[in-house]
Amino acid sequence: MRRADRLLQVLQILRRHRRPVTGETMAEELEVSLRTVYRDINSLVTQGVPIRGEAGIGYVLGEGFDMPPLMFTVDELEAVMLGLRWVTRRGDVQLSRAARDSVAKIGAVLPEGLKPFLFDAGLVVPPREERAADAVDVAGLRSAIRESRKVQIQYRDELERRTERTIWPIGIAYYEATRNIIAWCELRTAFRHFRTDRISHFDILKDRYPKRRKALLKEWQDELRAEQEKPDLDVFL
Incomplete structure (x- = not known):
């Protein structure tokens, strides 16, 4: 080098x-x-x-320093294109459109010699056969997450039971066929996951939740980690 x-x-x-x-x-x-x-x-x-x-x-x-923009290596360009292609196929409508716009913006300012590594990258994200359609505008939920605002939702579970809950949304997990809102649920006083295809309506409230989103994410991750580390008691029976 x-x-x-x-x-x-x-x-x-x-x-x-x-x-x-x-x-x-x-x-x-x-x-x-x-x-x-x-x-x-x-x-x-x-x-x-x-x-x-x-x-x-x-x-x-230190803050206030940055490198000149778009100094990409070939590997970085392929990584960017793979990620954007994934978002185009797996993201919600607004994110999918944003991914396509990002490709266009990056390509417009790349040196000619690097453009083929973006537009002609040989990394493929296969189409998904089945996809649960969002019942609500996920962009609105992403906005609530960015602003750390409470959200009131109308939700139905896998048994078609309907509830109304106030949640503190802290993230969205994008799976192959579904998207899950990661949130603290005031009804259950615990972290819960809510599929966007099962949320029939939501209202973003004026109130912000009392904890920092970063701290809540860490608590959620710690709970997941602790759950995964629990021994399988059946082994000892």
Whole structure:
């Protein structure tokens, strides 16, 4: 790898992480010595790049700095195109349209030599045979998630039982055939998943939920992890 390319890759590693990245981590990814990483960091700092940190603790890229736009590698372009093709086929209507628009915008400013790797990428997302149609506008639910607002929904479960609930939506899981709203349910006082094809109506409330969405997501993930780690008691019977 040329030194200029390696310096850009160091910046990309730092930009990818929110927390300090150790020199050892960067050296392993770049397949160079730790001494080389320290020398590259020092070179970038000398050039005015706001990198904070020190050896043995880690480094972070300061706010207000960014690399020139669209400096994609071929692998990055293929990854972008694969992701956008997946969203086009699996996302809700608005996300699918946004994915197609994103392809057009990226392609319009890419150098000519890179455009084939975007538009002609040989990575395919097969069509889905069956798909549960959303009963509501998922874009509205995504808006509620971004604004951390409570939502009142009318919902029917797999047994066709209907309930009205107030939920704190924190995320959407996009599966092959369905989409699930991840939320804290005030009725059950627990995290629940609500399929968008079973929500017949919803109203976004003025009230914001009392916890930060990031904290709620972590609680939900911790619960899932704990559930997965439970031993199978049948093994011991």
